[in-house]
Amino acid sequence: MPIIELEGVWKRYESGTETVEALKDVNFAAEPGEFVAIMGPSGSGKSTMLNVLGLLDVPSEGVVRLDGRDVTDLTDEEMTTQRKRAIGFVFQNFFLIPTLSATENVEVPTLFGTDPTARERATRLLERVGLGDRLDHRPDQLSGGQKQRVAIARALVNEPRIVLADEPTGNLDRKTGRDVLELFTELKTEEDVAVIAVTHDDQLRQYADRVVNLVDGVLTEEGAEADAGTEPETTEEFGT
Amino acid sequence: MSLLDRLYRRVPALVMARRNLSRNRLRSALAALGIIIGVLAIASLGMFGTTLRTGASEQLGDIGNEISITPNPEAGFDRLTDRDVADIRRVTDEGVVVPVRQRSGTLTRGKDRRITTVYGIENPGALYEATDGRVPDRLRQGALVGATLAEQLDIEPGNRITLDNQSFRVVGVLEEENGISLLSPNSAVVVPMESFDERGYSQVVVKSPTGTAANETAMAVREELNDREEKVSVFELGSITEGINQFFGILNAFLVGIGSISLVVAGVSILNVMLMSTIERRQEIGVLRAVGVQKLDVVRMILAEAGLLGLVGGFFGAVLAVLAGLVLNQVVISDPWLTFAPANLLYIGLAVVFGIVTSVLSGLYPAWKAATERPVEALRK
Numbered sequence: 001m002p003i004i005e006l007e008g009v010w011k012r013y014e015s016g017t018e019t020v021e022a023l024k025d026v027n028f029a030a031e032p033g034e035f036v037a038i039m040g041p042s043g044s045g046k047s048t049m050l051n052v053l054g055l056l057d058v059p060s061e062g063v064v065r066l067d068g069r070d071v072t073d074l075t076d077e078e079m080t081t082q083r084k085r086a087i088g089f090v091f092q093n094f095f096l097i098p099t100l101s102a103t104e105n106v107e108v109p110t111l112f113g114t115d116p117t118a119r120e121r122a123t124r125l126l127e128r129v130g131l132g133d134r135l136d137h138r139p140d141q142l143s144g145g146q147k148q149r150v151a152i153a154r155a156l157v158n159e160p161r162i163v164l165a166d167e168p169t170g171n172l173d174r175k176t177g178r179d180v181l182e183l184f185t186e187l188k189t190e191e192d193v194a195v196i197a198v199t200h201d202d203q204l205r206q207y208a209d210r211v212v213n214l215v216d217g218v219l220t221e222e223g224a225e226a227d228a229g230t231e232p233e234t235t236e237e238f239g240t
Numbered sequence: 241m242s243l244l245d246r247l248y249r250r251v252p253a254l255v256m257a258r259r260n261l262s263r264n265r266l267r268s269a270l271a272a273l274g275i276i277i278g279v280l281a282i283a284s285l286g287m288f289g290t291t292l293r294t295g296a297s298e299q300l301g302d303i304g305n306e307i308s309i310t311p312n313p314e315a316g317f318d319r320l321t322d323r324d325v326a327d328i329r330r331v332t333d334e335g336v337v338v339p340v341r342q343r344s345g346t347l348t349r350g351k352d353r354r355i356t357t358v359y360g361i362e363n364p365g366a367l368y369e370a371t372d373g374r375v376p377d378r379l380r381q382g383a384l385v386g387a388t389l390a391e392q393l394d395i396e397p398g399n400r401i402t403l404d405n406q407s408f409r410v411v412g413v414l415e416e417e418n419g420i421s422l423l424s425p426n427s428a429v430v431v432p433m434e435s436f437d438e439r440g441y442s443q444v445v446v447k448s449p450t451g452t453a454a455n456e457t458a459m460a461v462r463e464e465l466n467d468r469e470e471k472v473s474v475f476e477l478g479s480i481t482e483g484i485n486q487f488f489g490i491l492n493a494f495l496v497g498i499g500s501i502s503l504v505v506a507g508v509s510i511l512n513v514m515l516m517s518t519i520e521r522r523q524e525i526g527v528l529r530a531v532g533v534q535k536l537d538v539v540r541m542i543l544a545e546a547g548l549l550g551l552v553g554g555f556f557g558a559v560l561a562v563l564a565g566l567v568l569n570q571v572v573i574s575d576p577w578l579t580f581a582p583a584n585l586l587y588i589g590l591a592v593v594f595g596i597v598t599s600v601l602s603g604l605y606p607a608w609k610a611a612t613e614r615p616v617e618a619l620r621k
Contacts, residue, residue, distance in 0.1 A: 047620075056530060056616045077534060084532020091619070095527040099259035109531040111252040158532065 001068060002029035003086075003161045003194050004053055009062030011048050011217075022048040023059070024217040030194040032161055035185055037208035038198040038219075045217040046198040047166065053196060054087055054164045055079045067161065084109060088155025088193070092167035094147040096139040096154075102126055103135045106153045118157065125153035128190075129183060145176035152183060156191055163187075165197035174203065181207040253537065257544035260517065268549060271506075271513040275553025276560065278503030279595040283561030285499040286587030287579065288568060289492030295573050296484065299418070304451040304481040305335075307458045307474055308422045309444040315470045319440030324465060324472070328444055331460040335448035336366040340423065341433060342442040348402040349393050356389060357428040358403060360436045366447055368425055373397030373412030383408035384430040387416035406435055422477065451478050496587070500594065506553070507598040514546055514606035525610050526618025538611040546603025547596060554592035561588055 011023040022045040030036050040046050051057035052064060055071060064072045071082055088109075096105045103122050110118035126135055129149040131142075139147055148168065155163045165184070169177030185207050188195045197204060198214075205211055211222040261268040309328060311317040325339045341360035346353055361367070364384055365377040373396075375384060383403070385395050390413040395401065399410045414425045422445055446461075448454040458474045465472045518525065525538055565579035578584070 051616050054530065056614075056619075080529065080532055080534050083530065087532075089527075089530050091527070093523075095523055095619070097259075097524055097527075099263050104255075108528065109533070111256070112533050112537040154531065 002031050002065075003067055004196075005029045005063075005065040006049075006052065006059075007063040007065070009052060009059040009064065011045070011052065011057070012060045022217050023052070023219075026062070026214075026217070026219045028053075028212065028219060030162070030196055032192045032194050033189050035188050035195040035207060035209045036197070037204040037211045038196065038214055039200060039202075039204070039211055039222075040198075040214035041200060044214045046200075046214055049214060049219075050164055050166055050196070050198045053162070054089060055083050084113075084158055086161045088158065088160040088163040090148070090151050090155050090163060090165040090168050092170035094139070094144075094151045094171070096147055096150055098139050101136045101138060102131060102142065102150050105139065105150055106157050108154060109158050121159075122153065122157055125156055126150070128187075129153050143176075144172050145179060148172060148176075148180050149183065152180070152187070156187065156193070159191070160193060162194045162196065165195065165199075167199050167201070168197055169199065169201050169203065177201065177203060251544070253541040253544040254548075256541045257548050260521070260541075260545055261548060264517070267513055267517070271510050272549050272553040272556070274506030274509040275503070275550055275595045275599060276557040278499070278506040278598070279554050279557025279591040280560045280564065281502040282496055282499035282591035282594060283558065283584075283588045284564045284568070285495035286492060286591070287561065287565040287584045289488060289495050290581060290583050290587070291569055291572050291578065292491065293485070293488040294575075294578060296488065297481075298573070304478045305448045305454045306422050307446050307448075307454050307461070307476045307478075309446070309461055309465075309472050309474050310442070312470050312473050317471050319438075319442070320444055320472065321440050325441060325444055327464050328446065328461055331464045332446055332448075332457050333460075334450075334453045335446050335457055336363070338363055338366050338445045338447065339433075339441040340443050340445060341436045341438065341440075343436070343438075345403045345429070347389075347393070347429060349395060349399065352393050354389075354393065359423060359425075359428055359430045360433040361430050362433045364430050367423065367445065368430070369415045370412035371415045373410070375412050375414070379411075379430065379432045380434075381409070381432060382411035384412045384414055384425075385410055386414050386424075386426040386428045386430075388426040389429065390414075401429070403429060403431065403435075406431075408435075422475075451481065454478055496590075499591070503591075503594055503598050506595075507602040510546055510549055510599050511602040511605065513549075514542060514603050515609070517545075518542060518606045518610040522610075522613065522618045526613070526615040529611075529615040530619065535611040539607040542607035542610055543600055543603045546599045546607075550596035550599025553599070554595035557595060558588050558592050561591065 006026050006028040009023055009026045010021065013020045013022060026049060038046055038049060048057065052059050058072065063070055066082060066086055074082065097108065100108070103119070103126060106122035106126060107118050123135060126132060129152055131146060131149055134142060134146060142150065168180055172180060181204060184195050187193065213220050213222055309320065311320050325337065329337050338361060343358050344355055345358040347356045361379060363377060364379050365375045368375050368384065371387065383401060389395070395410055395413065397410050397412055401408055401410060408431060416426055417424060446457050448457055454476065455478050458476045462474050528538060562579060565584060566576045569578040570576040
């Protein structure tokens with residue numbers, strides 16, 4: 001059963017006199033343990049789709065289902081609760097909080113709750129992403145790849161069902177980007193989460209189980225073509 | 241886990257707030273400085289008022305302890321009789337009753353002649369002290385001369401003066417009275433009661449040990465003598481001191497009001513700082529909202545920041561205010577411990593509370609603004 005589902009989703013923006021259609025009748029579903037790449041050029045509606053999937057934005061038309069439940073018309077408070085419960089975010093710019101240590105950054109989503117095991121979980125996740133020796137470092141003491149690992153740990157700290165990644169490799173060099181993608185493929189089964197990444201980085205094709213293309217707000221399935229056996233090096237010539 | 245850690249665990253908004261404030265220490269310090277100045281202004285102006293009031297009461301001395309009873313001519317009473325004085329004595333619990341006769345007379349000393357007030361007082365020792373010579377408890381012969389008069393006519397104890405056609409030996413020169421007094425002795429001569437031809441008294445002064453006792457006596461006298469008709473009028477200096485106290489109350493309110501203006505200014509500066517810092521942290525707050533932090537928690541976090549600024553500002557403001565109070569009271573009335581008078585502690589407490597409340601109020605708008613921004617907007621690249 002899909003963990004997240006979009007059914008006939010339209011998103012329209014009023015821009016001056018004309019209406020911009022960012023999403024046109026989008027149907028999409030993702031299951032836990034699956035790594036889906038949403039690919040498309042800038043301005044194709046990728047971010048809008050990710051925002052709808054992440055319950056940060058509501059569609060103009062259509063239905064969003066989280067865990068089989070219609071969440072389209074929830075209040076802001078309910079959506080926030082659902083985000084906290086089920087969704088983790090990874091951003092292109094990492095968006096770590098500069099005043100907090102790595103552990104505290106991972107703990108942020110649990111901060112305004114009363115979960116005594118949060119610290120433990122944060123430490124475990126940081127060790128899992130290979131930052132066991134950087135627990136007390138501030139973001140400015142970490143490299144880009146390390147920051148993104150902290151962000152991934154943060155996305156996973158509430159044991160979500162979905163991790164949404166917005167250009168997760170966008171600010172990383174290719175080698176570091178691959179490491180991060182590698183981490184995603186490992187974590188999707190370990191943590192049993194659906195990883196959905198929007199990107200225009202072709203490198204993702206090797207790691208994604210499934211690629212969908214979004215062009216001018218229209219979504220088309222590309223069919224699984226990533227092969228775990230493919231050597232990542234062969235993709236080196238694809239520029240960004 | 242230390243106590244602080246445990247507190248932070250309990251109130252996560254606090255740890256975020258503290259970290260955020262330490263991000264731009266100078267800016268936070270300047271915002272807190274505004275509150276420090278505001279709190280200092282309110283507290284020290286309030287304390288200054290208390291000091292003024294205390295200083296003034298010292299100047300006024302114990303006039304609040306005296307009452308004066310005079311006959312009421314409108315009801316046909318020109319004099320107080322021996323019986324009235326006996327009645328007054330009877331109803332006076334504490335205090336000394338001083339019956340007074342009064343007239344004008346011509347004072348002659350050598351070639352100088354002068355019209356003066358002449359008091360006939362049997363026991364002037366209850367009211368006056370002498371700078372030169374002495375004031376007998378019972379004045380049976382001789383005269384006491386007021387300070388101003390003595391200076392003008394160059395009178396010393398032992399001199400002889402002539403009042404109308406009676407001759408007196410001067411036994412004492414009275415101490416100059418600076419404050420307000422019911423029977424101002426400075427330009428007067430006090431002579432024995434018996435030297436007056438008339439009977440009865442023009443007024444009776446009762447001097448009590450405390451203002452409360454004076455007030456009680458005044459009420460008792462009214463009840464006793466004005467039972468059937470308005471025979472006497474009773475004048476309490478206490479009512480004047482009350483008026484003076486009221487005046488200082490208004491003065492204090494005014495001073496504290498001026499101080500409050502600086503606190504309002506400080507509030508605006510906190511508003512500005514919080515607004516700037518929330519705009520700078522727009523994306524961060526967007527991330528918080530995205531990962532499941534509720535609007536109200538964001539509001540709480542920013543209010544905690546503003547509250548912390550207020551708390552720190554209030555604390556240092558209070559400390560500075562106490563120091564200022566110690567210096568002020570030492571200099572003005574040589575009693576630094578007046579700083580810790582209940583009224584002053586109240587002013588300091590009020591100032592600190594005002595400071596914190598102002599800060600939190602100033603944080604409201606930025607907090608609300610930050611919390612209601614849609615995370616999608618905040619996270620847009």
